[in-house]
Amino acid sequence: MRLLALLLLLVLAVPAQADQPPNILLIMADDVGVECLGSYGGTSYPTPQLDRLAETGTRFTHCYSMAVCHPTRITLMTGRYPFRFGARWGDFPNDVADSTIGPLMQRAGYATAVAGKWQIAQLRDNPRHPAQLGFDEWSLFGWHEGPRYWQPLIWQNGRIRDDVADRYGPDVYADFLIDFMTQHRNGPFFAYFPMALCHDVTDDLDAPVPFVPGKDRYESYAEMMAQMDRVVGRLVDALDRLGLREETLIIFTTDNGTASRSIAGVRDGKLYREPVVSRRGDEEIPGGKGTLKDTGTNVPLIVNRPGHVPAGAVRGDLVDFSDFLPTLADVAGFKLPANVPYDGHSFAACLQEAGEGTRTWAFAEHRGKAFVRDRRFKLYDNGRFYDVQADPKEKNPISPENDSPAASRARARLQEALKSTGWHENRKN
Structure with a gap:
């Protein structure tokens, strides 16, 4: 009887892990389009760690970001499109902070941490x-306050770190998150990693930031891609060591397409840039960051959780960046505030074999311009209309009189979709 009582006490003392929502590791690389990853057909850069995540997880082919980093971050964190807030470069809509990812995850019982690139406020003004x-x-x-790679200027929990002068920034951020996941191994935790890689170095400080140690230049885009893949692998390996892979949902995406040029070094006292051109199959693809074309907005999305997310699956469901918050809500098991008009649609059902996404169009905006699109057709706010499946470089807009029956139906649907956003009436930028 004593042994039975002891066993009963032990059972009651062990947390009910089966009922606990999964840990979540959300990784967002910087300036990496779909053409860069091997799992998406890229051949310029070896990406074995990310390719392995895709092979053992689910890969999405129609995920769309904003054209540059800051609006993408606003959309991901708020679940709403940037024009809702009239956000200017450097602003964050702090009046809606309570309905964004962090507080909602906290209220759902998650320990929360973020490391890497903030770029939604000056931390020296608000640590x-x-x-x-x-x-x-x-x-x-x-936000352009100091170096991000060598001799990095890093704010940690409200203070500038004074022990990282000889460290490589991306490894500092990874170490921090690995320590966080280790401390909270009993979960659930939400670790958000908006990476510095593969963005080039800061270009608007009084003096150029430090070079790669022992060299007279900065890392090339190819070198940064290798570092990005390696650092992602470090986090996955840490979850393996902690025995948390099956308890952790890993989401990998990027904030926009590849940059067209990357800072290479200093010449005659001035920074100089080199073009970034990546190969996908037989095609050479210049970086399209800052444009609303696919090269600027079509980004990778890989989701991995062994035993829970289908392995080797490729999904064509539409996803845009307003969808991450409602998806995390479904995964973590909490309800979004009913009084907030979120733009996003959860794609959590797409992480099941037979599940289907509910989004029928995706939206992106940049500098007062916008598009809505489905998997084949794309409509800009000025009326330009493309069959991007047949014309991915958008060289031949289709006029209404030349619409096929399929194009005519798509044009009408997308016109209604754009109208439903209130873009023309409500944009403030």
Whole structure:
């Protein structure tokens, strides 16, 4: 009887892990289009770690970001399109902070942390901005305040770190998140990693940031791709060591397409850039960041959780960046505030073999311009209309009189979709 009582006490003392929602590791690389990853047909850069995540997880082919980083971050964190807030470069709509990812995850019982590139506020002006957006811990460079790679300027939990002068920034951010996941191994945790890689170095400081140690230049785009893949692998390996792979949903995406040029070094006292051209199959693809074409907005999305997310699956469901917050809500098991008009649609059902996405069009905006699109057709706010399946470089807009029956139906649907956003009436930028 004593042994039976002891066993009963032990059972009652063990957390009910089966009922606990999964840990979530959300990784967002910087300036990496779909053409760069091997799993998406890229051949310029070896990406074995990410390719392995795709092979053992689910890969999406129709995920669309904003054309540059800052609006993408606003959309991901708020679940709403940037024009809703009239956000200017460097702003974050702090008046809606309570309905963004961090506080909602906290209220759902998650420990929260963020590391890497913040780029939604100057941390020197507000060192506790991440806490105000629901992160218990953070290790970040803020917004063009200092180096992000060598001799990095890193704000950690409200203070500048003074012990990283000889460290490589991306490894500092990874170490921080690995420590966080280790400390919270009993879960659930939400670790958000908006990576510095593969963005080039800061270009608007009084003096150029430090070179790669022992060299007179910065890392090339190819070198940054290798570093990005390696650092992602470090995080996955850490989850394996902790025995948390099956308890952790890993989401990998990027904030926009590949940059067209990357800072290479200093010449005659001035920074100089080199073009970035990547190969996908037989095609050479110049970076399209800052444009609303596919090369600027079609980004990778890989989701992995062994035993829970189908392995080797390729999904054509539409996803845009407003969808991440409602998806995390479904995964974590909490309800979004009913009084907030979120733009996103959860794609959590797409992580099941027979599940289907509910989004019928995706939206992106950039500098007062916007598009809505489905998998084949794309409509801009000025009326330009393309069959991007047949014309991915958007060289031949289709006029209404030349519409096929399929194009005519798509044009009408997308016109109604754009109208439903209120873009023309409500944009403030």
